Amino acid sequence: MSDKETRDKKIFRLTRRKALKGLAVGLGVLAFPGKDASASVWEAFFQKNFRELGKSEREKILARLEKEYSAQFGKAVKVKATPPVEGVLFGYGLDLSRCIGCRRCVYGCVDENNQSREPQVHWIRVLRLEKEKGVDLEHAEHYYNPSKVPEEGHFYMPVQCQQCENPPCVKVCPVQATWKETDGIVVVDYNWCIGCRYCMAACPYGARHFNWKKPGLPAAEMNPDTHYLGNRPRPVGVVEKCTFCIQRTRELEGRYPACVEVCPVGARKFGNFLDPGSEIRYAIENKRVFILKEELNTQPKFYYFYFT
Amino acid sequence: MKKVWAFLKGCFVLMRKGSNIYYAWVTFLLVLMVIGTLAYINQLYSGLIVTAMRDQVSWGFYISNFTFLVGVAAAAVLLVIPAYVYKWKPIKEIAILGELLAVSAMVMCLLFVTVDLGRPDRFWHLIPKIGILNFPQSLLAWDVVVLNTYLILNFVIAGYMLYSLYYKREPNMKYVLPLLLFSIPAAISIHTVTAFLYNGLAARPFWNASILAPRFLASAFCSGPAFMILLFQVIRKWTNFEIKDEAVFKVAELIAYAMFINLFLLGAEVFKEYYSDTAHLAPMKYLYQGLNGHNDLVSFIWTATFFNVTAFLLFLIPQTRENFITLNIGSILIFIGVYIEKGMGLVVPGFVPDVLGDFYEYSPTGIELLVTIGIWATGLFVYTMLLRIAVPIMNGDFYVGEDGVHPYIGDQLFLVRRAAMHEKAPDLLSQ
Numbered sequence: 061m062s063d064k065e066t067r068d069k070k071i072f073r074l075t076r077r078k079a080l081k082g083l084a085v086g087l088g089v090l091a092f093p094g095k096d097a098s099a100s101v102w103e104a105f106f107q108k109n110f111r112e113l114g115k116s117e118r119e120k121i122l123a124r125l126e127k128e129y130s131a132q133f134g135k136a137v138k139v140k141a142t143p144p145v146e147g148v149l150f151g152y153g154l155d156l157s158r159c160i161g162c163r164r165c166v167y168g169c170v171d172e173n174n175q176s177r178e179p180q181v182h183w184i185r186v187l188r189l190e191k192e193k194g195v196d197l198e199h200a201e202h203y204y205n206p207s208k209v210p211e212e213g214h215f216y217m218p219v220q221c222q223q224c225e226n227p228p229c230v231k232v233c234p235v236q237a238t239w240k241e242t243d244g245i246v247v248v249d250y251n252w253c254i255g256c257r258y259c260m261a262a263c264p265y266g267a268r269h270f271n272w273k274k275p276g277l278p279a280a281e282m283n284p285d286t287h288y289l290g291n292r293p294r295p296v297g298v299v300e301k302c303t304f305c306i307q308r309t310r311e312l313e314g315r316y317p318a319c320v321e322v323c324p325v326g327a328r329k330f331g332n333f334l335d336p337g338s339e340i341r342y343a344i345e346n347k348r349v350f351i352l353k354e355e356l357n358t359q360p361k362f363y364y365f366y367f368t
Numbered sequence: 369m370k371k372v373w374a375f376l377k378g379c380f381v382l383m384r385k386g387s388n389i390y391y392a393w394v395t396f397l398l399v400l401m402v403i404g405t406l407a408y409i410n411q412l413y414s415g416l417i418v419t420a421m422r423d424q425v426s427w428g429f430y431i432s433n434f435t436f437l438v439g440v441a442a443a444a445v446l447l448v449i450p451a452y453v454y455k456w457k458p459i460k461e462i463a464i465l466g467e468l469l470a471v472s473a474m475v476m477c478l479l480f481v482t483v484d485l486g487r488p489d490r491f492w493h494l495i496p497k498i499g500i501l502n503f504p505q506s507l508l509a510w511d512v513v514v515l516n517t518y519l520i521l522n523f524v525i526a527g528y529m530l531y532s533l534y535y536k537r538e539p540n541m542k543y544v545l546p547l548l549l550f551s552i553p554a555a556i557s558i559h560t561v562t563a564f565l566y567n568g569l570a571a572r573p574f575w576n577a578s579i580l581a582p583r584f585l586a587s588a589f590c591s592g593p594a595f596m597i598l599l600f601q602v603i604r605k606w607t608n609f610e611i612k613d614e615a616v617f618k619v620a621e622l623i624a625y626a627m628f629i630n631l632f633l634l635g636a637e638v639f640k641e642y643y644s645d646t647a648h649l650a651p652m653k654y655l656y657q658g659l660n661g662h663n664d665l666v667s668f669i670w671t672a673t674f675f676n677v678t679a680f681l682l683f684l685i686p687q688t689r690e691n692f693i694t695l696n697i698g699s700i701l702i703f704i705g706v707y708i709e710k711g712m713g714l715v716v717p718g719f720v721p722d723v724l725g726d727f728y729e730y731s732p733t734g735i736e737l738l739v740t741i742g743i744w745a746t747g748l749f750v751y752t753m754l755l756r757i758a759v760p761i762m763n764g765d766f767y768v769g770e771d772g773v774h775p776y777i778g779d780q781l782f783l784v785r786r787a788a789m790h791e792k793a794p795d796l797l798s799q
Contacts, residue, residue, distance in 0.1 A: 105489065109493075109500055112500075179417070185724060187724060187725075197723075197724055197725040198647060198650060198721065198725050199725065200724060200725040200726075202724070202725075202726045219724060228569070228570065228571060231505055231506065232505075232506050232507065232508065232568075232569075233502055233506055234494060234501065234502050234506045234508035234509045234512065235490075235493040235494060235499060235500050235501070235502060236500045236502045237493070252490070252493060253486075253487065253490075254485055254486070254487045254488075254490045254491065254493055254494065255416075255485050255486020255487040255490075256481075256484070256485055256486070256508060257426040257427065257484075257486070258506070258508050258565075260423065260426040261426060261427060261566075261569055261571070261572065261718070261719075262569050262571055263571060263723065264570065264571035264723050265723060265724070266423070266424075266722055266723045266724045266726075268423075269423050270416070270423060270426060270486065271415070271486070272415055272416045272417040272419075272421070272422065273414065273415040273416075273417035274415060295487075296415045296486070297415060297416065297485075297486025297487045298486060298487060299486075356570045356571065357570075
């Protein structure tokens with residue numbers, strides 16, 4: 061199904077506007093956003109699901125967000141909504157024989173994707189495993205903190221969103237605030253999520269993170285190159301996750317995700333599954349690969365392999 | 369329509385009348401509700417960071433209470449079946465108390481879900497057509513549908529019966545009976561869907577067991593009726609509403625069957641996990657034995673197990689079942705036992721250890737406790753108000769006056785300590 065068809069199918073526009081106006085009167089009495097609320101608060105409140113927006117509505121919202129973020133962070137913030145490119149299905153490979161557990165990917169990701177610094181939100185979690193036991197999550201150490209990595213007798217396994225082809229998180233969302241795009245990236249509409257956290261219970265990889273508090277993002281550290289479905293600043297009370305750096309990878313002069321770029325040992329591979337010449341295709345076709353929790357039939361597009 | 373309005377107006381007049389004890393009780397509940405509201409405002413202001421929930425354990429005390437209360441609500445069906453399918457008179461007289469309890473429990477359920485939301489301002493996203501309800505894909509969407517249906521169903525049934533009695537008319541069973549019969553599968557469905565909500569998550573082996581829904585139902589048919597047995601005694605002690613001993617004992621007998629099935633299913637699950645001893649044993653080990661030095665829930669779950677087994681024996685033996693002291697002890701034990709087992713004992717081990725083997729031990733914060741107390745107080749407040757109307761109507765102390773408009777109110781006091789006319793045994797609940 062093409063993106064447009066999907067979008068058309070999801071449209072229940074009807075008289076939503078009218079119904080919402082009625083609701084607005086009711087809620088207005090309750091004075092939800094308070095007396096000094098600007099018009100944009102109401103616009104945000106009544107904003108529709110991202111996939112149901114028409115082109116002009118979408119542009120208006122992006123402009124509103126850019127204005128808001130630029131004022132908030134004191135710099136020109138770009139909010140893109142670049143759609144998926146046809147013929148692209150993103151895939152990721154991680155070479156366990158190379159990873160040294162330095163966690164540069166964790167913090168590179170935070171810098172790129174505007175995660176909260178206080179409290180800290182990480183989209184990547186690196187597990188320290190014992191060579192004797194292999195990939196045994198029950199004995200994974202999450203909080204290893206040696207003076208030097210790698211450590212004797214251990215190997216490391218970074219885990220982030222596996223961008224499942226059959227994502228359990230998408231299925232359970234009661235309001236369709238999260239979905240899989242045609243290039244395989246599972247995204248969240250932060251303006252539609254109600255914060256029920258059912259997706260977090262459903263995810264077998266601990267890839268989804270909740271903003272328990274208003275994200276603490278210092279203006280100086282804010283990355284102004286953002287995507288609506290990706291690294292734009294998040295409000296409190298919604299779920300977020302890795303998007304394969306959608307703001308980089310979907311652009312014409314596409315860049316690698318930040319974690320791929322920052323990895324000092326080249327353990328991370330990224331590319332288009334549908335391109336026979338891509339590095340990721342080579343790795344899958346020629347290396348011993350495995351996927352995490354294969355028995356759950358989530359069909360991750362995130363492959364672990366051993367190069368050596 | 370005018371008549372409905374007159375009835376509602378009469379009800380409001382009635383709710384304002386009552387003894388000092390009634391006023392004290394309602395004031396007490398209102399104070400707790402205000403405290404709960406203040407705690408919730410604090411949570412709204414600061415975010416869910418004020419709870420002890422984190423990414424590893426992303427549901428906690430609120431959802432535990434929600435799950436338990438769905439069971440309490442579902443148990444009303446245990447009165448509807450003997451009353452309307454078997455037409456057993458002693459229970460038919462009190463079936464409405466069960467329906468009103470279901471209404472109150474549903475109100476609490478919806479409140480618990482609401483306070484758990486990160487963005488309660490976006491609740492309208494769940495309303496079909498206006499928002500997007502992901503039905504039938506999401507089990508949470510199913511839950512929204514069945515919970516609201518069950519709430520409305522019980523409210524309509526009880527409301528119509530009381531309305532008819534108020535106007536001294538026989539309720540038209542042609543309309544009510546189909547609704548009553550429909551409320552039976554509806555009661556089962558709210559609990560089944562809530563079980564499926566957990567059950568469908570392959571990521572959480574502790575919940576991903578087919579036995580979960582049957583276990584939910586069995587434990588619901590223990591905790592709800594146990595709560596009702598206690599409430600019945602309070603009601604007949606403090607109001608002039610009569611409830612026959614045989615009705616209470618019949619409910620107790622049903623609890624004994626349900627508790628047997630509950631314990632049997634628990635045993636089946638414990639056997640399967642321990643004997644096969646796979647990686648999926650970890651959450652159960654954490655719950656019953658503690659794992660890697662994490663054992664916050666161990667003492668709770670053993671307390672629950674001990675309470676449930678003891679109560680089962682008390683309800684199994686006719687002598688102790690029909691003695692009000694042991695009956696009440698058993699009811700309290702079941703209530704606490706199931707509250708632990710179907711609350712924190714169900715929700716938290718689903719998250720510990722988490723999907724990547726991390727341990728985060730959860731125990732609720734003060735804010736969570738205050739909000740929870742506030743919601744329980746709200747539920748009791750709703751139930752008290754409903755009873756304030758229902759009890760006088762059913763006793764013939766509240767009906768439309770001669771002029772057909774203004775109500776006659778015979779019962780000005782409502783809550784008054786009555787001389788015990790049923791049993792001489794000391795009543796544990798009257799203190």
